[in-house]
Amino acid sequence: AKTWVLTHHFEGFPKDSNFELKLETLPEPKDGEVLLEALFLSVDPYMRPFSRVRMNEGEVMIGTQVAKVIRSNNPVFPLGCHVVGRCGWRTHTVSDGAGLTHLLSDWPQDVSMSLALGAVGMPGLTALYGLEEVLGLKAGETLLVNAAAGAVGSIVGQIAKIKGCRVVGSAGSDAKVAFLKELGFDEAFNYKTVGSLEEALKSASPSGYDCFFENVGGPFSSVAIPQMKEYGRIAVCGSISTYNDATPQTGPYPHLTMIFKQLKMEGFMVSRWEHKKPEGLRRLITWMREGKLQCREHVTEGFENMPAAFMGMLQGGNIGKAIVKV
Numbered sequence: 001a002k003t004w005v006l007t008h009h010f011e012g013f014p015k016d017s018n019f020e021l022k023l024e025t026l027p028e029p030k031d032g033e034v035l036l037e038a039l040f041l042s043v044d045p046y047m048r049p050f051s052r053v054r055m056n057e058g059e060v061m062i063g064t065q066v067a068k069v070i071r072s073n074n075p076v077f078p079l080g081c082h083v084v085g086r087c088g089w090r091t092h093t094v095s096d097g098a099g100l101t102h103l104l105s106d107w108p109q110d111v112s113m114s115l116a117l118g119a120v121g122m123p124g125l126t127a128l129y130g131l132e133e134v135l136g137l138k139a140g141e142t143l144l145v146n147a148a149a150g151a152v153g154s155i156v157g158q159i160a161k162i163k164g165c166r167v168v169g170s171a172g173s174d175a176k177v178a179f180l181k182e183l184g185f186d187e188a189f190n191y192k193t194v195g196s197l198e199e200a201l202k203s204a205s206p207s208g209y210d211c212f213f214e215n216v217g218g219p220f221s222s223v224a225i226p227q228m229k230e231y232g233r234i235a236v237c238g239s240i241s242t243y244n245d246a247t248p249q250t251g252p253y254p255h256l257t258m259i260f261k262q263l264k265m266e267g268f269m270v271s272r273w274e275h276k277k278p279e280g281l282r283r284l285i286t287w288m289r290e291g292k293l294q295c296r297e298h299v300t301e302g303f304e305n306m307p308a309a310f311m312g313m314l315q316g317g318n319i320g321k322a323i324v325k326v
């Protein structure tokens with residue numbers, strides 16, 4: 001098996017020297033075990049902050065993959081079946097089945113299984129639960145989402161449109177803005193070239209925002225929160241603008257706005273709704289089949305390019321879900 005190991009914890013933005021490609025000889029799968037071959041691997045923002053709290057130096061990088069069972073001593077996962085597994089950055093894995101889930105049984109033949117790592121996987125569910133469980137988004141409301149052209153953001157905006165809302169998105173390039181318009185976003189702007197973020201948010205929705213799906217944090221939040229309507233709701237999904245900070249950011253926190261406008265802000269992790277996963281995935285795949293959900297991917301070829309794909313995603317190189325095809 002080829003694996004990517006974290007040599008040293010990240011300090012600031014990740015570097016090539018944080019990763020080392022290592023070969024590992026795997027044991028024969030024992031009774032109850034399977035041998036997996038990775039087809040697609042996911043690179044996600046959480047890997048940057050989680051590696052610090054969930055990993056030791058010298059361990060294989062954490063991560064999820066779509067894999068094929070190429071040897072099986074476990075009847076639950078027979079030879080040839082496809083699974084989603086938290087196997088880390090590795091081409092082959094011997095697994096006892098823990099943490100493996102089957103791909104939906106009726107996965108359409110003409111749909112890439114890589115979507116199980118994106119729109120019909122963890123990022124899609126994050127979008128769905130953030131909107132339904134945390135924000136309680138209602139038809140007719142105006143929603144703001146940032147990192148809007150990414151894996152989560154692009155699904156957030158499309159589900160909000162399905163629900164009959166007005167959607168404003170911000171993203172980091174003109175190509176991304178054009179993509180958001182294609183997806184049906186009512187307003188979209190490039191936060192890097194817009195000049196005044198405050199003016200951009202005001203002109204996109206002069207009456208303010210009922211809901212804010214927050215992926216970015218940092219200065220964006222400080223400017224966006226004062227644009228909320230009274231009793232507005234904020235779902236704190238991510239804070240990607242701060243993940244590479246060497247020292248934690250402090251304020252300014254718009255507490256007075258929160259008080260005067262009586263806003264509600266809630267952080268969440270998609271794992272809270274693990275028990276609802278099959279139902280959520282089924283709805284996402286149905287919307288996709290009905291053509292209501294466009295699922296764009298940014299595919300990097302080659303397992304050896306995992307670190308480059310990861311760092312590229314953190315820098316905004318991806319439109320849609322960042323995926324590595326082995």
Ligand code: NDP
Pocket residue numbers: 044045046122123126147148149150151152153170171172173176215216236237238239240241242268269270271313314315316317318320321322
């Ligand atoms: P994306 O596909 O959106 O990729 C990351 C994007 O973040 C980049 O493309 C880039 O887009 C944007 N970005 C990077 N740096 C900055 C910055 N300094 N300021 C603004 N934008 C930046 O990733 P995901 O969709 O997978 O994740 C989006 C967010 O959701 C992340 O914060 C992630 O941690 C969070 N998340 C949370 C989950 C939860 O359970 N709470 C689960 C999954 C994701 P651009 O060009 O627009 O800058």
